[in-house]
Amino acid sequence: MLILTCPYCGVAAEETELHPGGEAHLTRHGPGSTDADFEWYLFARRNPKGVHFERWRHLYGCGKWFLAARDTVTLQVFGTYPAQSKYPPREIIAAIRADRPDWVPHWDEITGDSAPGVGNDPAPNPTPARDSFA
Numbered sequence: 001m002l003i004l005t006c007p008y009c010g011v012a013a014e015e016t017e018l019h020p021g022g023e024a025h026l027t028r029h030g031p032g033s034t035d036a037d038f039e040w041y042l043f044a045r046r047n048p049k050g051v052h053f054e055r056w057r058h059l060y061g062c063g064k065w066f067l068a069a070r071d072t073v074t075l076q077v078f079g080t081y082p083a084q085s086k087y088p089p090r091e092i093i094a095a096i097r098a099d100r101p102d103w104v105p106h107w108d109e110i111t112g113d114s115a116p117g118v119g120n121d122p123a124p125n126p127t128p129a130r131d132s133f134a
């Protein structure tokens with residue numbers, strides 16, 4: 001069974017207490033964007049066999065949305081983090097790289113640019129300053 005720890009209330013919740021919200025870190029495209037970008041935003045989703053970043057809601061707990069990095073095959077969880085994060089925290093990227101040396105992030109496909117902190121570039125804290133929980 002999949003167990004994810006809610007980064008807001010700290011509860012280790014079983015899958016039945018959570019609601020999936022699909023792929024995380026989507027770039028939202030609206031009016032004024034190209035048809036291809038809008039189509040990608042509306043319909044295209046990654047469904048990898050391996051490391052994946054997802055949105056989850058702690059439905060039967062605090063009710064907040066958060067993000068999780070996990071392996072879709074083994075259900076190994078690399079970490080959870082606030083939904084307002086533009087990119088996964090460094091420690092989660094490090095945990096993935098430690099366990100999956102061949103893993104290659106697909107940030108360019110998701111965000112249209114390179115994520116700081118992925119690779120050799122130092123990154124600012126991806127968690128917005130208004131998130132004071134720890």
Ligand SMILES: [Zn+2]
Binds near residue numbers: 006009
């Ligand atoms: Zn919670």
